[in-house]
Amino acid sequence: xxxxxxxxxxxxxxxxxxxxxxxxxxxxxxxxxxxxxxxxxxxxxxxxxxxxxxxxxxxxxxxxxxxxxxxxxxxxxxxxxxxxxxxxxxxxxxxxxxxxxxxxxxxxxxxxxxxxxxxxxxxxxxxxxxxxxxxxxxxxxxxxxxxxxxxxxxxxxxxxxxxxxxxxxxxxxxxxxxxxxxxxxxxxxxxxxxxxxxxxxxxxxxxxxxxxxxxxxxxxxxxxxxxxxxxxxxxxxxxxxxxxxxxxxxxxxxxxxxxxxxxxxxxxxxxxxxxxxxxxxxxxxxxxxxxxxxxxxxxxxxxxxx
Numbered sequence: 001x002x003x004x005x006x007x008x009x010x011x012x013x014x015x016x017x018x019x020x021x022x023x024x025x026x027x028x029x030x031x032x033x034x035x036x037x038x039x040x041x042x043x044x045x046x047x048x049x050x051x052x053x054x055x056x057x058x059x060x061x062x063x064x065x066x067x068x069x070x071x072x073x074x075x076x077x078x079x080x081x082x083x084x085x086x087x088x089x090x091x092x093x094x095x096x097x098x099x100x101x102x103x104x105x106x107x108x109x110x111x112x113x114x115x116x117x118x119x120x121x122x123x124x125x126x127x128x129x130x131x132x133x134x135x136x137x138x139x140x141x142x143x144x145x146x147x148x149x150x151x152x153x154x155x156x157x158x159x160x161x162x163x164x165x166x167x168x169x170x171x172x173x174x175x176x177x178x179x180x181x182x183x184x185x186x187x188x189x190x191x192x193x194x195x196x197x198x199x200x201x202x203x204x205x206x207x208x209x210x211x212x213x214x215x216x217x218x219x220x221x222x223x224x225x226x227x228x229x230x231x232x233x234x235x236x237x238x239x240x241x242x243x244x245x246x247x248x249x250x251x252x253x254x255x256x257x258x259x260x261x262x263x264x265x266x267x268x269x270x271x272x273x274x275x276x277x278x279x280x281x282x283x284x285x286x287x288x289x290x291x292x293x294x295x296x297x298x299x300x301x302x303x304x305x306x
Contacts, residue, residue: 019141020087026232027089030065033232039216040274041068041136044165047278048075053161055079055131061120061152061164062086062138066094069113072134081113082130084123086141091117121147128157135164140171140191149197150204156281162206167191168213168273175230175270178257182250194275206279213275219267223258226268 026033045068056079060068063083072081085091095115118124120142133152142148152162169191179187194211201209220226261268 016086023085023087024089027065027087027093029232030090030093033229034065034067036216036233036272037064037137038067040165041071043274044134044136044163044276045071045075047163047276051161053132055160057130058082058132058134059084059123059125059130059155061123061133061135062141063094063115064090064138066097066113066115068134068136069094069115070097073113079131082125083113083115084118084120085115086117086120088117091115121151123151123155125155127154128160129155131157131160133160133162133164135166137165137167139164139166139197140189145192145197146200146203149200149206153204153206153281158281158283160281161278162201162281163278164276166197166275166277168275169193170215170271170273172230173271174258174261174268175226178254178261181257182253191273191275194277197275197277201277201279205281205284207282209277209279211275211277213273216272216274218270218272219263219265220270221267223255223268226258226270227254230270 055076058072058076058079058081060072060081060083063069063085066083069081069083072079083091083094085094092115098113098115116124120138121144133156135152139145139148156162167189171189171191175187179185194213198209198211201211218229220229258268263269
């Protein structure tokens with residue numbers, strides 16, 4: 001299933017088509033905006049230091065230009081890595097990055113990685129294909145995460161691990177407040193709450209999922225530098241022209257609203273709420289006849305054993 005491109009809710013400015021176009025356009029210069037993804041990837045990967053896992057196959061869902069795929073080559077040199085992104089431009093760049101690092105694979109005999117363009121909610125892989133599913137700052141782009149997480153569960157092997165990071169609802173709260181002063185229309189991402197993501201993992205069959213959150217605050221010297229970085233990160237794509245959200249007057253009003261948010265130190269703050277999650281795929285409980293066993297207390301929670 002692919003999300004409709006037609007406006008349906010406040011996140012309609014982030015339809016699949018607009019997002020693909022935005023990230024296709026950003027792919028050639030993604031290194032200018034990759035600083036936040038690299039920082040969050042490092043924080044998420046540090047959690048793997050405490051987990052005994054030697055995956056043979058790793059999926060990076062939302063691989064961007066391939067930064068994490070290359071890092072996994074260092075962490076798991078014997079694992080075959082697969083990157084997936086909804087943007088053709090990003091997937092193409094990730095594949096090119098893998099090709100240019102071929103000499104390193106020859107020296108270390110590490111398996112190469114493959115890259116595909118595909119829908120997050122319709123993964124083109126067989127069930128139980130991966131031992132680790134990793135997704136860094138990608139899930140929030142999908143307007144129906146409850147369709148994505150079951151796919152992650154499906155492609156994981158039994159005892160496989162899911163690890164992901166995503167933006168939380170407080171992300172860009174200052175920018176949303178500024179836009180609310182201008183026209184009240186949706187211009188910024190509205191991600192899913194961490195507790196809802198935890199519930200989705202339980203409903204998808206994951207065992208005792210763990211989610212936690214932290215906030216990062218970036219500061220900017222001017223509204224223009226703030227808006228530049230927001231555009232680079234892709235979290236505020238240009239709305240469709242028919243919505244009437246362009247124009248110098250609106251941009252001037254937005255700059256003025258951001259100016260009013262200057263703190264005592266003279267900078268303008270921008271919040272990023274970071275949600276981290278991980279969970280294991282456990283064997284389904286069955287009886288002697290091979291029928292799934294569902295506990296009475298699980299009825300009404302998706303009908304899946306936990």
